[in-house]
Amino acid sequence: MDQRNLKFIPHVLPILVGTTVYFLNNDNVLHNVFLPDVCPGELDLGTWFKGDVKKYTFTKPCIVTILCNVHPEMEAYIVVLKTPYFAVTDRGGNFTIKDIPPGEYTLKVWHEKLRGKDIKVKVPEKGSVYINLILSR
Numbered sequence: 001m002d003q004r005n006l007k008f009i010p011h012v013l014p015i016l017v018g019t020t021v022y023f024l025n026n027d028n029v030l031h032n033v034f035l036p037d038v039c040p041g042e043l044d045l046g047t048w049f050k051g052d053v054k055k056y057t058f059t060k061p062c063i064v065t066i067l068c069n070v071h072p073e074m075e076a077y078i079v080v081l082k083t084p085y086f087a088v089t090d091r092g093g094n095f096t097i098k099d100i101p102p103g104e105y106t107l108k109v110w111h112e113k114l115r116g117k118d119i120k121v122k123v124p125e126k127g128s129v130y131i132n133l134i135l136s137r
């Protein structure tokens with residue numbers, strides 16, 4: 001996860017549990033990475049200059065808010081998942097999750113402000129499944 005132009009990039013980062021995330025600083029100002037949530041455990045990775053990298057391994061499934069102590073407007077989310085099948089929507093709201101083994105699944109949606117209902121999905125042996133997600137407040 002980069003810190004660039006006073007923003008965390010990407011804003012939402014889904015990962016599989018056990019993944020190590022590298023936190024970069026590509027700005028000419030000091031940044032910090034601070035995790036205020038109980039899950040995965042309150043954590044302050046400290047403050048560091050451009051070019052330095054800190055890392056953290058997420059070992060519990062949870063939704064982690066990422067903040068910077070130096071810039072209160074900076075905010076991002078790391079969504080730590082038990083499944084390797086996930087995607088982030090693009091600017092048009094489209095997403096693709098590839099190579100899912102055939103079977104029955106529950107598609108869950110996470111958005112920082114909106115909510116979506118769980119959707120039961122049957123993945124066939126061959127072909128694609130098309131889903132319309134509707135999010136609401």
Ligand SMILES: [Cu+2]
Binds near residue numbers: 031071
């Ligand atoms: Cu900052």
